[in-house]
Structures are given as C-alpha cells and as structure tokens.
Amino acid sequence: MRQVIHIFNKEFKDYFISPIAYIVISVFLIVTGWLFFSTFFLYNQVSLRNFFSLLPLIFSFVIPAITMRLFSEEINIGSYEILLTMPVTFKDVIFGKLLAGIAMVVSMLLPTFTYAITVAFLGELDWGPIIGGYFGAILMGAAFTSIGLFASSLTRNQIIAFIIGMAICFSLTLLDKMLFLFPGSILGVIGYIGADFHFQNISKGIIDTRDIIYFISVMVISLYGAQLAMQEKN
C-alpha cells in the first residue's frame, strides 16, 4: 500500500509538472462550459442535467488523453524496467497509476462545481441529482481511466494508445444509442453494456447496485487486460 501511494504521488505530480494537466483541464472546462451554458437559458430549468448528460461523450475524448502516457511512456523510454526492478509488484504500479488518473479526473471536475453554485443562485436547486451526478461521473471516470490504462499498456506509442482508448470509450458511450441496429433478442444485453445508460441512471440520483457493479466490472476487466498485456511484453 505504501508503494501505491509513492507511485500515485509521482504520477499525479507528473501531470502538473508537464503541461498536460493544464491543457486537459482548460479544454474540458471550455467545452463543457460552452455546451452547457449556451443552451441553459433556453431550457429555463435549474438543474445540471444537461451538463451531466454531456459528460460521457466528453470523457471519451478527454480521459484517454490523460491516461495515454501512463504505460506507453514507461515502455517507450524503458523506465518500466527501472520501476519493476525496485521492490514493487505489478499491482502497486497499476493501482498507483489508476489512482493518479482518477485524481486527475477529479481535479478536472472540481472547477465544474462552480456551475452548480452559479445555477443555485438562479433558483431552487435540487442537490440530490448533483451529488449523484458527481458520484456517477467519478465512477465513470474511473472506468474510463481503466480502459485508458489498458489501451496504454498495449503500445509504446502514446498517440495509438489515445486512439485505442478513445475508440473503446466512445463505443461504450454510444452503444445504447445504436440499439436499433441490433436484433430484438439481444437488445437487453447490448443496452446493459452501454456506459451512458448506467451513468444516466446514477446522474438522476438513483444509486442502483447494478450500475455500480457495471462500472466496477469494466474496471476489473480493463485492469486485468492491462496486466496481461504488460506480462506478455516480458
């Protein structure tokens, strides 16, 4: 556990030493801020529902950009050898990196809390869905971070890692909007695989164990995939 914290510290600090953190956070805030507030007054509703419904799509692009370097860079410069020959296990490494990615997602979401405060001035805001929304956003962020880690473990090229990660996250997000393409008998299953479906449930303020289990399953499968991919390289 101690090692996880040291690796987390290093990876999280790295985001802020390089320009990545600042670029990603700015892009995220500009895009969500614009898309949310440009239609906010048309709806004339005091809620962040539209903001949360944007998140799955935006996360699909932004989170792979955060996670793309986590393994690719290590493989590329060879520092993975240094890391793994210090007294750490692979679990320490992957959890350290996962937590750093999640912490980055959280620091990206933190400024958006001002949206909620701004909106609260305009009318009576129901805080239940807001808390559910942020909880769901962090869960989904964690799941996408795991997918990004998996993509990053596949290649030494960060751009390829980004594209693979984005492709997987994007497919999961859009899956339940493409249901008309599938035969009726498997609709239920396909619908269940879609990330958006589960996220929207939570962001309405409904905390259902099925949705939590879904995101945790995505994390477990992705992290296991990453472990296999890294082992395969040795």
Added chain:
Amino acid sequence: MIHVENLTKYYNEFCAVDQINLHIRKGEILGLLGPNGAGKTTTLRMLTGFFLPTSGNIHVKNYSIREHSLEIKKLIGYLPESAPLYHNMLVYDYLDYVANIRGLTPDQKIARLKKLAALCGLNNIMHKPISELSKGLKQRVGIAHAMMSDPEILVLDEPTSGLDPNQIVEIREIIRQIGKEKTIVLSTHILSEAEAACDRVVIINQGKIVADGSTESLRQTGNREYDIRLSLLNANIDHVQKQLMAIDGISGISPSVSDDSTVLNLTLACKSDDDIRSTIYQKIKETDWILIDFHQEGKSLENIFRELTKEN
C-alpha cells in the same frame, strides 16, 4: 551469495539464455562479457526480477526469484542499460522518489542523498531536469539510483556504454569505490573494461557460458600463443634475428629501432607449450648485447574473446 541454476529463457522460439549455471560469491566483482545479443541483458533482467526465467531458478541468499522476488529486489540495486530514467523529473525529485519507494525514512533519505551526491558527483545537477543531462551524468544518476538503499548486490548493465573516455574513467572509479564492500555484477562488451574492473569474468555466447575465471586464468586457456618483448642495447638487427630464430618455439620476430637508433626493440611471437624465456636469456648471455627490457605479454583478451565467441 547468488546461485544461478539451469537458467533458461525463451522469447517465443528464440532461446536467449540456455542452461546457465553460475555461482557468485559475496564481495566479488563479476564481469559478464559477450558479443551483442549473447544474452547478457536477459540474464541480468532475470536476476533483478524484471521477468521470470522460462525454466531454471535463481537463488539470492536464501530467496528464490520465483517465490520471493520482492525480497530479492530489496537486496539488489539495478542500473539498466543506458539508464532509462524519467525525463521530465528533476534529479532531486527522481532520487527522492526512488528513496521513498526503497522505504527510506525522511532522516535516512537526506543523509543518503548527500552521500550519494558526493560519491557520484551530483551536487551541481540536483536541480536539473534529467532530460537536460549528458549521457555520462545520466549514468551517474542511474548509479545513485541503484545504490539508493545501500544494496548488498549491485547489478549494472553496460555502465560505460556510449560514454567518452573521461566519463568511462570516472564511472569505473565509482564502480571500484563501491566494489570494495559490495557484490557487483556488471555486463559489458568492452574487454578492457572487464579487465580493469572485474575480479572474475564470465564470457557468454549464444546464451551459453563459454569461459569463466579471472582474467589471468582466461589468458592461459586456449592455444599457447604469446608475445615476448625484448629491448637490447649494443645489438645488430641481423645478428639478433639469426641468433634468436635458432631457438625452438619462436615463430616470428618483428624488430624496431628507437628514434635515436640505440635501442633495439623486438617482439617475438612464440608458440610453445614450454616456457622458453630461460632459453632466450641463456642465448642473450652468450652475446655482448645489453638487455634492458624483457617481459612476456599474455595472449590478449581480445583474441581469447574472439576465439570463444566466433560463430560456428
């Protein structure tokens, strides 16, 4: 201290390391020598727990690499080839991170960082990003990294590759300093380096050990071919050649005269199982030449290396 038993590693079909057995004693400086692709790095990576062998085992002290790789990693400090450190970190931040992972307490950490900075000459570069360092400096940071926890065993993969002669001397000096109290395993394909730094040399070729011993004992293996160098005063080239060629075992003489043409230097190529130095000395005593230098040069390590590692 380190026992390597039937160590084998396959990369898919390719056999990189083939049934290596090796016993490394405490306090030894062992040089792993071999041409490129001989399996040196693969062996070291298995020793340091980066990956597991396909078959065979390594024991360090009483720990097996298969079951206790974490304990072994604590005992070993490792510098991979060309020191692949994190580019974007400052030297201080990097060493601090390593110290944390190695489990040093804050008090120990500062003392250790000071000591390593002095030993490896890092005092002036602590605040620089690693990406801005020259190769030699990076290598020194890498050595500091490997020594962070004061490990009993130090494994260095080609510690001087790609450095200029001054840097090579510096790094060797550091290795010698450390080697006084630690067990060191280093790999290299530079023979003079193995000769300068190591107590014992193991030559690997195509994944197999082809020679094992001190540089002295390696010289004595193989064909008995060696050179004897002589320097004579008051001697005439033709006369000398005629006299010496009569000795059995001398297969060639290459003379050269010093600039002021007083000293005659000779290199005698010898091929004999017996020591013919006494015969040569007797011969010289019979004449009125003045002998000012007389020594045998061992077979060069280069030749032994080429002989042992040439493609069959």
